[in-house]
Structures are given as C-alpha cells and as structure tokens.
Amino acid sequence: MPKLSAILTLISSLILGVGGVWIAYNVDMLPVSASINAPVYDELYRVLFIIGCILFIGMTALVIYSLIQFRRRPGETGDGINLEGNISLEIFWTAIPAIVVLFVGLYSYDIYDRMGGMQPLMHDHSGQMDNQNERVWGGIGSGPIESLSTKNLSSLPIELTAMQFAFIFHYPKGDIISGELHVPVGREVSLKMESKDVIHAFWVPQFRLKQDVIPGQPTILNFTPTKAGNFPIVCAELCGPYHGGMRSNVIVDEQEDFDAWLKENSKETI
Amino acid sequence: MTISLKQSTPPPEKLQPTGWLKYLSFSLDHKVIGLQYLVCGFLFYLIGGSLAGAIRVELTSPLSDFMPREVYNQVLTLHGTIMIFLWIVPVVNGAFGNYLIPFYVGARDMAFPRLNAVAFWLIPPSGLMLITSYFINGAAQSGWTAYPPLSITTPAAGQIIWILSVLLLGGSSIFGGINFIATILKLRRPGLKLMQLPMYCWAMLGTSILVVLSTPVLAGTLILLSFDIVAHTGFFNPSLGGNVIVYQHLFWFYSHPAVYIMVLPAFGLVSEILPIHSRKPLFGYTTMVFSIMGIVVLGLVVWAHHMFTSGTPPWMRLFFTIATAFIAVPTGIKFFNWVATLWGGKISLNAAMLFACGFIINFVLGGITGVALAQVPFDVHVHDTYFVVAHFHYIVYGGSVFVIFSSIYHWFPKVTGKMLNENLGRFHFIITFIGFNLCFAPQHWLGLNGMPRRVAEYDPQFQLINQISSIGALLMALSTLPFLWNILQSSLYGDDAGDNPWNALTPEWLTSSPPPVENWEGEAPLVLEPYGYGEKDSNKTREAIK
Numbered sequence: 001m002p003k004l005s006a007i008l009t010l011i012s013s014l015i016l017g018v019g020g021v022w023i024a025y026n027v028d029m030l031p032v033s034a035s036i037n038a039p040v041y042d043e044l045y046r047v048l049f050i051i052g053c054i055l056f057i058g059m060t061a062l063v064i065y066s067l068i069q070f071r072r073r074p075g076e077t078g079d080g081i082n083l084e085g086n087i088s089l090e091i092f093w094t095a096i097p098a099i100v101v102l103f104v105g106l107y108s109y110d111i112y113d114r115m116g117g118m119q120p121l122m123h124d125h126s127g128q129m130d131n132q133n134e135r136v137w138g139g140i141g142s143g144p145i146e147s148l149s150t151k152n153l154s155s156l157p158i159e160l161t162a163m164q165f166a167f168i169f170h171y172p173k174g175d176i177i178s179g180e181l182h183v184p185v186g187r188e189v190s191l192k193m194e195s196k197d198v199i200h201a202f203w204v205p206q207f208r209l210k211q212d213v214i215p216g217q218p219t220i221l222n223f224t225p226t227k228a229g230n231f232p233i234v235c236a237e238l239c240g241p242y243h244g245g246m247r248s249n250v251i252v253d254e255q256e257d258f259d260a261w262l263k264e265n266s267k268e269t270i
Numbered sequence: 271m272t273i274s275l276k277q278s279t280p281p282p283e284k285l286q287p288t289g290w291l292k293y294l295s296f297s298l299d300h301k302v303i304g305l306q307y308l309v310c311g312f313l314f315y316l317i318g319g320s321l322a323g324a325i326r327v328e329l330t331s332p333l334s335d336f337m338p339r340e341v342y343n344q345v346l347t348l349h350g351t352i353m354i355f356l357w358i359v360p361v362v363n364g365a366f367g368n369y370l371i372p373f374y375v376g377a378r379d380m381a382f383p384r385l386n387a388v389a390f391w392l393i394p395p396s397g398l399m400l401i402t403s404y405f406i407n408g409a410a411q412s413g414w415t416a417y418p419p420l421s422i423t424t425p426a427a428g429q430i431i432w433i434l435s436v437l438l439l440g441g442s443s444i445f446g447g448i449n450f451i452a453t454i455l456k457l458r459r460p461g462l463k464l465m466q467l468p469m470y471c472w473a474m475l476g477t478s479i480l481v482v483l484s485t486p487v488l489a490g491t492l493i494l495l496s497f498d499i500v501a502h503t504g505f506f507n508p509s510l511g512g513n514v515i516v517y518q519h520l521f522w523f524y525s526h527p528a529v530y531i532m533v534l535p536a537f538g539l540v541s542e543i544l545p546i547h548s549r550k551p552l553f554g555y556t557t558m559v560f561s562i563m564g565i566v567v568l569g570l571v572v573w574a575h576h577m578f579t580s581g582t583p584p585w586m587r588l589f590f591t592i593a594t595a596f597i598a599v600p601t602g603i604k605f606f607n608w609v610a611t612l613w614g615g616k617i618s619l620n621a622a623m624l625f626a627c628g629f630i631i632n633f634v635l636g637g638i639t640g641v642a643l644a645q646v647p648f649d650v651h652v653h654d655t656y657f658v659v660a661h662f663h664y665i666v667y668g669g670s671v672f673v674i675f676s677s678i679y680h681w682f683p684k685v686t687g688k689m690l691n692e693n694l695g696r697f698h699f700i701i702t703f704i705g706f707n708l709c710f711a712p713q714h715w716l717g718l719n720g721m722p723r724r725v726a727e728y729d730p731q732f733q734l735i736n737q738i739s740s741i742g743a744l745l746m747a748l749s750t751l752p753f754l755w756n757i758l759q760s761s762l763y764g765d766d767a768g769d770n771p772w773n774a775l776t777p778e779w780l781t782s783s784p785p786p787v788e789n790w791e792g793e794a795p796l797v798l799e800p801y802g803y804g805e806k807d808s809n810k811t812r813e814a815i816k
Contacts, residue, residue, distance in 0.1 A: 031719050044647055052638040059605065059634045063627050066612035070548070071619055079549035080615035082804025089610070090557050090603070097602030101595045101641065108645035109588065115647055117584055198420040199514060201579060201654060205720035208651040210579045215419060216508030217515065219581050232729065236579075236654040236722040238413045239420060241339035244725030 016061075020054035034227040034252065035207035037115040042208075044111045051100060116222070155188040155222060162193065162200040162213040165242040167233060174266025181250040184258035185228050194218045201236035204250055210236055225252040296391065298383035299787055303390050304369030305685065308678075310390075311361040314397055318352035319747060321345050326709075326743040329736045334726040342726040343411035344404060344428070350414030351432065354528065355439040356397045358670050362535035363481075364390065364446055366677055367474050369685070370542075371450060373778035373785075374468045376459025376794040381452035389445035396438035403431035413724060415525070418495060418506035418517050426499050433492045433499075440485045443531075447481035450474050459794050465559070468776050468800040469552060472559050473538025476566040480527045480534075483570065488524035491517065518580055522573035530569040532666055534562060536673035537604060540626050543680050544608055546774045547623040548615030551801040554607040561600035568597045578649045587646045594644035601637055605630060621695025625676030628703050632668025636661055639714070654724075657717025663710045675702070675753070682757075683771045687783040688764030694756040698749055705745025712739050776800045 024046050033039055070080065158181070159170040169178045183189050193202060195215040202221065203210040206229075211221040235246035253261065287295045292302055293309070324345050328336040337345070368386065372379055380386045403409045410432035412421040421429050454467070454475050495517065497503040504510025506517040545552045552558065574582055574590040582590075608630055617623060639661040642648050652658060675698070682690050712735045717723075721732050728736070770779040777797050781790045 029715050029718050041647060041651060044645065048642045048645070048648060052642065056635055056638055059609070060631050062609050063612065063630055066609065066615075067617060067619060067627060070612065070615045070617050072616045076616060078616065079803050079805050080617075082551060083553065083610075083614060084551045084801075084804075085554040085556070086610075090554050090607070093606040094557070094599065094603055097599045098596075101598050104641065104645065105592050105595050108591065108647055111645075111647045112588075117587070117646065198423060199417060199580075201722075203654075203720075203722065205651070205718075210650050210653055212580045214508075214514060214581055216511075216513070217581055232720060234720060234722055238343070238417070238724040240424070241343060241411075243343075244334065244339075244722075244727035247729075 012061075013058075016054055016058050019057065020050045023053045024049040031205050032227065032229075032231075033206065033208070034225055034229065034231060035204075035209065036224040036226055038206065038208045038226075040111055040114050044108060047107060048104065051104065055100075155190040156183065157190050157192065158183075160191050160193040160202065160213065161196060162202070162235070163196040164198065164240050165235070165246040167200075167202070167235075167246075167248045171262070171266075174262055176262070176265045176267070178265070180248055181233060182258060182261050183225055183250060183252055184255045185225055185252055187255070188222055188224045191221045191223075192218055193221060198239050199237050200239050200246070203234045203236040204231055205234065206231040207250075212237055225250075228252050228254055296387050298379070298387055300368045300372050300380045300383070300386065301685075301785065301787075301789075303386050304365050304367075306390050307360050307364035307368060307393070308366075310394055310397075311357045311365060314352050314356035316750070317401065318349050318357055319750070321349040321352070323743060323747055325349060326740040328726055329728070330733075330740045332728050332730040332733050332736075337726075339726055340408065340411060343413075343724070344409040346724055347410045347413050347432070348400065348404065351400060351410075351436065352397070353666070354414065354532070355436060356393065356400075358532045358666060358674075359439075359443060359528070360393055361674055362532060362539070362670055363443070363450075363474070363477060364393075366470070366535065366539060366681075367446070367450055369681070370470060370778060371453055371474060372457070373781075373789060374471050374776065374800075375454055375457050376462055376777060376796065377453060377457040378788050378794075380449050381457055382449050385445050386449050389442045389449070392438050392442040392445075396435040396442075399431055400435040403428050403435075406431075415521060416492075416495065417521075418498065418512075418514050419508060421495060422498050422507055429499055430496060433496045437489055437492055440489050443481050444485050447478035447485070450478040451482065454478075459796060461796050462798070465556070466798050466800070469541035469555070469558055469562075470535070470538035472562050473534045473541070476562045477531050477534045479566055480531055480569060484524040484527040487520055491520040491524075515577070515580055515582075518577050519574065522576045526573040526576065527569050529662075529665065530565060532670045534565065536629070536670045537562070539673050539677045540608065540629060542776065543622055543626045543676055544611045545801045545803055546680075546772050546776075547620060547626075548612050548617045549803050550611055550615040551804050552607070553610035553613075554603075555801065557603055558607055561603045564600035565597060568593060568600070572597065572644075575644055575649070578646050579653045591644050591646050595641055598637065598641050605634060605637075619696075620679070620692050621690070621699055622676045622679035624696060624699040625672050625679065625702075628699060629669055629672040629676065632664050632672060632706070636664030636668055639664065652717050654722055655717035656713040656721045656723055659723050660710045660713035660717065663713075668706060668710070672702075675699075678757075680772070681778075682760070683767035684778055684783050684785070686761050686764070687767050688760050689767045689771060690760045690764065691756050694752050698752045698756065701745055701749035701752070705742045705749055707742070709739050709742025709746060712742075775802055 030042060030045060033042055157172055159172065161168045161170065166179060167181070169181050170176070171178070191202070193211065193213040195213045197215060199215065200213040201210055202213055207223055207225070209221060209223055211219050213219065229252055231250050231252065233248040233250050235243060239246060293306055297303060297306070324337065325342070328334070328342055334342065368380065400409070407427040408425055410416065410421070410428045411424050412429065416429070416432065454471050494505045498505055498507050498512070502510070504512040506512045506514055508514055541552055541558060572590055572594040574586055575594045578587055639657070643652065643658065643661060679690055679695050682688070716732055716735055719732070721728050767783055769781065769783050772779065775797060777795055778785070780795045780797070
C-alpha cells in the first residue's frame with residue numbers, strides 16, 4: 001500500500017497548507033496599523049503565522065494520530081516495531097527546519113531592510129553630532145521608506161525625555177513642552193530619546209515600533225504616521241511601581257490641525 | 271581516558287541516620303539527595319505558584335487594586351526567581367540528575383558525594399533568605415532580570431538579599447554541574463561507551479557544560495551590581511559613567527543558556543520516557559546526541575536577542591537573529607525523532623505518557639513563537655509584552671514542568687515501590703493541560719495588541735482576556751490537588767509496584783524498588799542497548815543483560 005499512503009500524505013499536507021494560509025488570512029490578531037512600517041510588519045507577521053500554523057497543527061495532528069492509532073488495545077502484549085532510525089528520514093527533517101529557518105531569516109532581513117533598519121543612522125537632526133563621544137543607537141525606522149511624499153519634507157525633530165513615570169516631549173521648533181506627542185500625518189518624525197533615571201521603553205502598538213529609552217545613551221527612533229487618530233504610548237520596560245500607569249498618547253493630526261496646534265502652543269513666533 | 275576516579279563506596283551505615291530522618295540530614299547517598307532536591311523544589315513551586323496566583327488575581331481588573339504597586343513588583347520578582355532558581359533548575363538537574371545519572375553510568379554514587387550534599391544544602395537557606403527578605407524590608411522589586419539602574423535605585427536591602435541568594439544558588443548549580451561532568455565522563459562502568467549511555471546522560475552532560483561555562487559570568491555580574499548598590503561604584507550606574515547595556519549583555523550571557531539549562535534535561539527525560547511507554551527504540555540516537563551538542567554550542571551565542579530594543583547596532587541584531595533561528599534546526603530534529611519514536615509503537619496512554627506528549631505539543635508552540643521572536647522586525651513590536659510572557663511559559667511550564675510531572679509519574683514506582691493511581695494521574699493531566707493553555711494561549715493576543723509585561727494596571731479593553739487567563743491559572747492551581755492526593759494516598763496505600771513495572775531496560779529498573787543504598791546487589795548490570803525495545807530482539811537484549 002505505499003501508493004495509497006503516499007497519496008494520503010500528499011492530500012493531508014495540501015489540506016494543512018491551505019488550512020494554514022486560510023487561518024492566517026482570517027484570524028486577525030493585530031491592532032490597527034498606523035505607521036509606514038506597520039503594513040510591512042503585518043506582512044512578516046502573516047508569513048510567520050502561516051508557517052507557525054502549518055507546523056503546529058501538523059505536529060499536533062501527528063502526535064494525536066500516533067496516540068490513537070498506535071495505542072495499546074486491551075489484552076495486547078508485546079512491543080512496537082524495532083525501528084532505531086532512518087538516515088534519509090533524519091536528513092529530510094533536518095533539511096525542513098533548516099530551509100524554513102533560512103527562508104524566514106532571509107525574508108525578515110528583507111523586511112528589516114524595508115523598514116529602514118540597515119540605513120546608516122542620521123546622527124542628529126542637523127546631521128551632525130553635538131558631541132563626538134556621544135553614542136547614539138537607532139531603532140528600526142532610522143531611514144525613510146520610499147512612499148508618500150516624505151522625500152521632499154525633512155523629518156520633524158522632537159526630543160523625548162522619559163522619567164519615572166512620564167514621557168515629556170520637547171519640540172525644538174517653537175520650544176513647546178508637552179506630555180502628549182502631537183505629530184502630523186505623512187511626515188517623518190525623528191524622536192531623540194533619553195532617560196533621566198531608569199530604562200524606559202517607547203512603544204506605540206499601532207506603529208509596531210518599540211525602542212528602549214536609556215539613561216546616559218541617547219537613542220533615535222524615526223517613524224512616519226499614516227493614519228490620523230489617537231494612539232496609546234506605552235512604557236514597555238519595568239521602571240518602578242507605577243510602570244503600568246506610565247502611559248501617554250500620540251495624537252496624529254492632519255497637517256493643518258498640527259500646524260494650528262503648533263502655532264497655538266509655541267512660545268516663539270514661527 | 272585512562273585516568274579513572276575511584277568508585278566511591280557508600281558511606282558507613284552508622285554515620286547516616288535511617289528512616290525519614292535521613293531526608294533531613296547531610297546524606298551522601300545520591301538517591302536521598304535527589305529526593306531532597308525534588309521535595310524542596312516542589313515546596314518552592316507551591317510558593318512560586320501562590321505568587322503567580324496573586325499576580326493573576328491582581329490582573330482580573332484593569333486597576334491596581336489587589337495589592338500595593340511596590341508589593342506587586344516584589345511578587346513578580348520573587349515569582350520569577352523562585353520558579354527558575356528554586357524549582358525548575360534544581361529539579362530537572364539536581365533531582366533527576368542525582369537520582370538517575372549514577373544508575374545510568376553504572377556507578378554506586380556520584381563522583382563527589384560531599385560536594386553533592388553541599389550543593390543541595392545551599393538551596394534551602396538561600397530560598398528561605400529570598401522569601402524572608404519580603405517580610406524584613408521588602409523583597410527585590412526590579413524583576414528577575416534586575417536591570418540597572420532600576421535595581422540600583424530600588425530599596426537596597428531586598429536587592430542585596432536577592433543577589434546573595436542568586437549567587438548561592440548559582441554556586442550550588444556550578445557544584446552540581448562539575449559533579450555531573452565528572453560522573454558521566456569518569457565513573458562509567460567498564461565496558462560502557464559514551465554512545466551507549468541513555469540520552470538523559472547526554473542531556474545532563476550538555477547542560478552541565480552550559481552551567482559551568484555561563485553561571486560564573488552571572489556571579490561576576492551580580493557581584494559588580496552589588497558593588498554599585500552598596501559601595502556606590504559606577505560599573506552600571508550611568509550617573510557615575512557606567513553603562514547599563516553592558517549589564518544586559520553579561521546578564522543574558524548566563525540567562526539565555528539558563529533556558530537550555532531548564533529545557534535540555536527535560537529533553538533527556540522525555541527521551542527516556544517515550545521509548546518505554548511506546549515499546550520502541552528511541553528513534554535516531556546519534557542525531558539526538560548531536561542535536562543536544564548543537565543546542566549547547568548555539569545556546570551560548572544567542573543572548574543578545576533579549577536586547578533587540580535595547581540599543582544594539584544593526585549588525586548585532588542580524589547576527590543574533592540568525593544564530594537564534596538556527597537553534598530551531600537541532601530542536602526540530604529532536605521533536606521529529608520523538609514523533610517517530612511514537613510511530614508504530616504499542617503506546618500505553620498512562621499519565622507519564624500523556625504529560626510527555628503534552629510537553630511535545632506545548633513546546634512546539636513555544637518553539638514556533640520563539641523563532642518568530644528571533645526576527646528583529648517582529649520582536650520590536652512584541653518585545654517586553656505578554657506575547658513574550660506567553661512564549662516563555664510555553665517553554666518552561668508547558669515544556670519543563672510538564673516533563674517534571676511526567677517524570678514523577680514514571681519514576682515514582684522505582685523510588686517508593688508503590689504504583690500511583692493512573693486515573694487520578696490522567697485527571698491531573700487533563701486539568702493541567704486545559705488550565706495551562708487557557709491561561710497562556712490568550713496572552714499571545716494581549717501582547718500583540720498592546721499589553722506590556724510586568725504591569726499591575728492595564729488598558730480596560732484587555733480585561734476580558736485577562737480574566738480568561740486568570741481562570742486558566744485557577745485551574746492550574748486546582749490541578750495540584752489531585753496530584754498531591756495521589757502522591758500521599760499512593761505512597762501509603764498504593765499497589766505494590768514490583769521492581770520493573772514498566773518492563774524497562776535502563777539500569778535503574780534492573781534493581782529492587784526502592785533500590786538498596788549501593789544501587790545493586792553485586793555487580794552493576796552492563797546495559798549496552800538502553801533502548802532495545804521492539805518486537806525483533808527485545809528478549810535477546812534482556813538475556814544479554816543477564
């Protein structure tokens with residue numbers, strides 16, 4: 001019966017593959033995507049979800065099938081088959097994870113590159129470092145993704161100071177200090193972040209971006225919002241008793257609304 | 271390998287207390303020490319589990335209303351530290367390692383029995399110290415990772431006691447590791463080759479190499495951290511010119527291998543249990559050995575995947591992504607081999623087998639989310655969220671703890687000479703499996719949607735899912751009751767097990783239950799094929815041993 005079992009194997013693998021893809025496209029577990037790299041992230045997530053579903057359901061099915069098919073029936077004695085190994089099978093299932101992992105690795109490298117992770121860092125808003133010894137690390141999104149009209153606009157510099165238990169945003173243009181982050185739609189924002197006390201992390205789930213805010217070591221996070229709205233900013237690194245309460249909002253406005261907000265709040269005339 | 275250590279003879283009977291008192295004594299018998307590790311670990315598991323219960327109660331509502339915020343952070347710090355350093359690491363290594371390794375290599379005791387007893391007796395005082403710190407001045411509240419500068423700025427007393435306690439536990443772990451390496455390499459019965467050892471020996475050899483290489487790094491790091499706290503030095507204190515990222519590198523250089531220290535022995539135990547209850551040889555012995563060693567080597571070079579959002583340069587992110595993802599290859603081989611071990615067997619669906627198969631299913635899910643987390647772009651969204659919490663509980667609870675239960679059901683007849691109640695055992699499995707998945711599967715969604723870890727309060731939109739998770743935690747807590755009842759009832763009134771109730775071939779079953787102090791009457795048996803099951807020649811193997 002090797003032919004029959006081969007056909008059965010083929011059919012069940014096909015069902016498994018199609019099922020995995022179906023699940024990944026029908027079970028949506030992610031929040032709204034609101035930044036330029038969020039759709040890129042979601043693409044990676046979907047591919048990982050498909051592979052994960054296929055592997056998990058496949059392995060679980062194999063285990064459950066074995067437990068049922070090869071269970072010891074009442075009154076049965078004796079051992080199973082004497083099978084100590086099979087070189088070609090073992091090579092086969094060394095190759096499967098290796099190929100999957102290689103594919104996932106290359107694919108996520110590509111995603112990482114598209115998110116701007118491989119771009120050289122813009123050292124400062126002006127393109128110059130104020131201090132040669134200052135060490136600046138960037139998060140993903142340090143470079144622009146080619147879409148919208150971001151190329152023509154320079155990025156909007158904002159400084160973030162994190163402290164127990166608040167995020168303080170400072171807009172050099174207009175010298176505004178705010179507890180909430182106001183940004184316009186479609187323009188790249190360059191956040192320069194530093195912590196006053198312990199390590200915090202700046203996370204906007206809808207932007208799919210997170211970067212630790214570290215004392216003594218500034219970090220830069222660039223991102224471009226694509227959707228107007230009000231999204232949470234969450235501190236993601238344990239920072240003390242009120243860590244859970246360390247939250248703020250990012251308010252993404254249309255350009256005109258943002259300009260109005262800027263004008264209303266700035267201390268100097270622009 | 272011509273030098274061989276002298277077989278340590280069992281200590282004179284007179285100096286050792288007998289009866290139950292020996293379990294409270296400085297016993298040198300590896301079997302007594304193994305049980306000391308197990309029972310002590312289980313008591314700490316109950317404490318750590320109660321702390322987890324407190325966390326889940328706090329999280330049933332989005333407000334911080336069950337306990338003060340400082341206390342919540344102490345509770346989560348103690349929960350992590352107790353579960354890792356006082357339950358899983360001592361039990362999968364110390365308890366089963368001490369009980370089984372001398373049997374497997376054909377020795378009468380471990381290579382260094384006194385060091386072995388010292389390693390165990392470091393654990394209860396450090397554990398008690400850690401827990402009492404809560405009542406003195408408040409326990410540490412910077413998480414089990416103790417990242418500076420938080421760990422430097424939180425109350426010093428609790429943090430220093432935490433450091434001292436982890437240092438002692440690390441010392442215990444190193445003593446154990448050295449002992450296992452010496453026993454496996456030097457105390458093997460003449461005629462027994464390395465490639466004829468049961469798989470658990472290989473797992474323990476690999477684990478002990480990791481312990482001996484990486485634990486000293488943690489010790490050094492924590493000593494520097496304690497200098498920063500007590501003597502106000504500036505190793506990791508940015509206001510004195512220190513670097514907080516360096517701490518993270520040093521910490522994870524130990525603490526990622528620590529995951530393999532918790533999981534590799536579990537892999538070994540499962541490799542012992544599956545062949546016996548499916549009556550088949552372990553599939554692919556040689557590839558299993560090489561995959562263990564592959565995991566050991568790769569496990570040492572993946573630590574920075576815990577730091578993808580910490581401020582790591584792009585090349586470092588890429589290197590650690592690739593190294594981490596490739597651990598899936600040797601791990602995948604092991605899982606396929608286990609399924610192949612089941613295939614075509616005559617499987618007894620007893621509690622030991624169910625927990626072992628539950629482990630396979632849980633761990634596959636934890637492994638898949640692990641490969642996903644290794645991808646930098648994926649990780650920057652879910653790092654430090656409940657997605658990570660779900661992932662590592664699938665590894666350490668769904669993986670290691672399921673294997674601990676499986677092993678208890680499997681070796682209980684050997685240790686006590688009594689059988690456990692199988693129906694109660696299956697009931698225990700069902701409640702644990704449902705409770706565990708109900709508790710942790712929904713947490714993947716929480717993390718993806720914006721709930722960070724280690725918080726006492728959260729966005730109200732997550733309340734329902736958190737409550738479902740808490741119900742799962744309640745089931746997990748309740749599942750301990752049938753287990754404890756089973757253990758108590760069976761050790762008093764259980765059916766007589768006989769010497770070899772599973773009809774197994776590994777050497778610990780070829781002696782009486784419970785085994786005599788010197789392990790075997792007369793010469794240790796020479797088991798060249800520990801997995802010689804299967805219709806063709808199991809009788810031949812059995813005769814060969816005699």
